[in-house]
Amino acid sequence: MSFPKLTRRTVLAGLGSVPLAAGIAGAAPRPEAPPRPGDGGRGTLLRGADLVLTMDPDLGKGELGALENADVLIRGGRLAAVGHGLTAPAGARVIDARGRLVLPGFVDLHNHLWQSSIRGGCADQDLNGWLAACNRSTLPKIDPADMYRFVHLAALDALQAGVTTVVDWVHAIPYDTSESYVRALDDTGLRFVYAMTQNAGTIDLIPRVKKELLDPLPLASAQVSVHAGMRAVPELRRFREVADDLGTMLNSHVLEHRDDRADDPIRSLREAGAFGPRLLMNHAIHLTDEEIALTADHDVRVAHCPLSNMRLASGIMPLPAMHRRGVRAGLGHDGGTNDTSDMFNVMKAAVGLQRARHEDAEIHPTIPAVLRMATLGGAECIGMADQVGSLTPGKRADVLVLDPGTLNFAPRFDWVSQIVLNGQPPNVSYVFVDGQLRKAHGELVGVDTEEVVREAERAAGHVRDARAGTAV
Secondary structure (H helix, E strand, O other), X not given: OOOOOOOHHHHHHOOOOOXXXXXXXXXXXXXXXXXXXXXXXXXXXXXXXXEEEOOOOOOOEOXXXXXXXXXXXXXXXXXXXXXXXXXXOOOOEEEEOOOOEEEEOEEEEEEOHXXXXXXXXXXXXXXXXXXXXXXXXXXXXXXXXXXXXXXXXXHHHHHHOOEEEXXXXXXXXXXXXXXXXXXXXXXXXXXXXXXXXXXXXXXXXXXXXXXXXXXXXXXXXXXXXXXXXXXXXXXXXXXHHHHHHHOOEEEEEEXXXXXXXXXXXXXXXXXXXXXXXXXXXXXXXXXXXXXXXXHHHOOOEEEEOHHHHHHOOOOOOOHHXXXXXXXXXXXXXXXXXXXXXXXXXXXXXXXXXXXXXXXXXXXXXXXXXHHHHHHHHHHHHOOOOOOOOOOOOXXXXXXXXXXXXXXXXXXXXXXXXXXXXXXXXXXEEEEEEOOEEEEEOOEEOOOOHHHXXXXXXXXXXXXXXXXXXXXX
8 A cells, every 4th residue: 555645735634544536526515513613512513525626735746735635623713724635523514515615714804884874875875975874974963872783794694604703993982882893803702903083182091992892802903093194193193103012903994085195195194104014004095105105114904895896986906916916815805895795806806807908817816816815815814814815724714615516606617716706605504613603504594584684684773763863
């Protein structure tokens, strides 16, 4: 009997036996064990997936680290092994993944989950009109109880669509509303980054929220959100100092609209000492060539939100130019102006916008590049690539299982391209966050979806009454 040669790839993948022969055909059956959020510490084995995209070139072929007819073993909330012929630990849950695709969970770099309250709103407005007519006029009308309902709805929508980590840019809200906001996120089981801002007079709430609400939660972390502009450099410097004290990144909208040029946000961030690898800039559409070079030279990270930018007539991020300079970039939904959670649609838009603008089918992002942006690239942008973003053994187990055997996806031709070009949230059959099963058989585990929707509709009614001046 011959045994496989031990290499760094096989050691990392946890291989210790002869690989199984490729070519298991047929549709994927139901899993062999009933779904449940936890596995009692015994682990979960995803067995025989037709295609596993690890996002780790040391584990598989090409830049996406692809493996065929492979297994993924989850234990203790971590990825224990990825490879062929893995053995299920005693008592482990085994999911037959034949005919399925496995990849890391999506990382949503920019969202405003409370804006589910204004989905579809102000659809005839650009960014400035939408901010005035929908965003700013609605937020003050949302009380803590309704904030929970809106955030809970949107967070579950993101989770069922395959997002396992979300960066939520949270506007200045009172402490009791922050409590409801954080509780809604935590109740979904998502991994989340609570990127919080405050007004200058309430800046002390930021460290309080981090210490009292976020630090006790294992899936929560913090960022400090800011509004960049030369008129507020002293305030911006104060927020940067708070972020430094807390050891967090800064998070800012930058040059989303042409009118933002008047505030010179790049200069303001530089003067405040905030322009560096601990800064995440959202949108970054209207940067000059010099500003793109500065962004790259200072290792500033960017979040690309193509669907929101299209909806608000904001423009198209110069992503190919950023890529040529080595800027780290990921993808974001951007709350209410994305209107729903669909990272497949975001990826397709990111590819299509650049191809249309440059009339070049090979322009960045390519299909593999945009898949990386939606997973490991996003994790790199927020300093979490050592924890999530790839299926590298040792990382936290944020994992998706996709079912390609659907009318929108089948038949098989080029599955990597089909994920981006054909994929939809209903193709997400299973979602694991930190090893916990959050979606199975295409349904969220332990969630009464109808009740969540009823509660959000109830909250929307309160907001309509408040906007009309008839709140009860």
